[in-house]
């Protein structure tokens with residue numbers, strides 16, 4: 510399906526939820542509200558060994574929660590407000606029960622409207638049938654599904670970054686099959702995701718051109734370091750950005766703002782990343798995890814977000830008890846004070862954007878200005894989030 514049609518469908522559903530979102534946003538200032546966004550890293554097991562992520566070093570299938578363990582943890586009205594679910598890892602398709610996992614979530618998350626899955630696409634023979642089954646299931650249950658295959662270079666550069674032989678050819682096979690599937694299913698959006706850093710910076714334009722030639726939607730991730738999500742804080746010293754990468758990425762992101770529709774989630778994110786590179790990494794984007802998100806990791810550890818400590822384990826304590834626990838909520842306040850102001854996480858940022866009407870309207874205005882004249886970007890910089 511075309512990106513525009515999918516976006517329209519998504520926006521229509523988001524618009525239907527606006528009155529509830531506005532009410533929740535007011536209520537969340539007075540009292541904690543239930544989560545609406547959930548990231549589930551379903552395993553750290555991985556079929557790649559990327560230079561910028563350490564998840565593959567932590568794979569331990571025996572410790573992963575089984576579906577028999579996940580089901581009771583999810584069987585509670587506490588989860589009833591989740592609207593957006595992202596399944597990531599590690600490599601989700603290394604779990605043979607991934608389709609059943611999606612079905613389990615559908616049973617227990619009555620308000621869920623969109624599922625996102627990130628995959629390497631490196632094992633096409635396993636991934637293609639699995640993802641096809643998930644696409645069909647979501648179509649039958651009126652769920653929007655977005656899948657992205659990661660691609661960090663064209664040809665050998667991808668193989669080097671991912672440290673996988675013939676990785677580019679394998680990922681291409683999955684990309685090709687998923688793109689064909691998306692043509693047939695209006696509920697399914699497919700695209701690729703690229704993480705640019707020193708190793709593949711010179712290939713960023715090639716990746717863009719390759720995606721464009723194939724009419725593939727592409728999102729560029731900003732490099733970041735987080736232990737709860739990527740186990741990679743210790744890589745910052747070796748892989749982190751220097752001035753060359755910062756200069757390149759700032760102008761690369763501004764170029765993307767020029768091309769993207771201001772209504773696309775990507776333009777929102779890219780403009781804010783350009784802001785952060787320019788303003789000394791002060792965050793100006795909203796984030797739904799500040800007030801209504803959770804991150805569940807493979808062994809059952811629960812975090813408020815990718816920068817929170819584990820607030821407990823769902824195998825031993827109901828998630829609602831952990832989420833609303835006074836000590837844990839105090840920890841969330843500390844994160845908001847200490848970490849949010851410079852956090853680079855893009856996780857579900859578009860959800861956060863649409864739930865905050867006034868900041869979103871301000872963004873639209875700025876995006877128009879920058880599109881018209883990127884050299885005036887610095888004049889448009891907003892004040893950082895409180």
Ligand SMILES: C[S@@+](CC[C@H](N)C(=O)[O-])C[C@H]1O[C@@H](n2cnc3c(N)ncnc32)[C@H](O)[C@@H]1O
Nearest residue numbers: 561562598599627628629659702704730732733
């Ligand atoms: C952690 S992976 C998990 C899913 C799957 N294994 C994959 O690679 O697509 C999810 C996304 O995070 C991106 N990523 C990896 N390391 C990153 C980093 N240091 N900063 C930002 N994004 C990163 C990956 O490229 C991928 O698109």
Ligand code: SF4
Nearest residue numbers: 555557559562564599
């Ligand atoms: S980015 Fe994805 S594929 Fe690469 S090591 Fe991390 S989890 Fe594995």
Ligand code: SF4
Nearest residue numbers: 796799814849852854
């Ligand atoms: S630390 Fe980052 S991910 Fe966590 S709530 Fe703040 S902005 Fe969101």
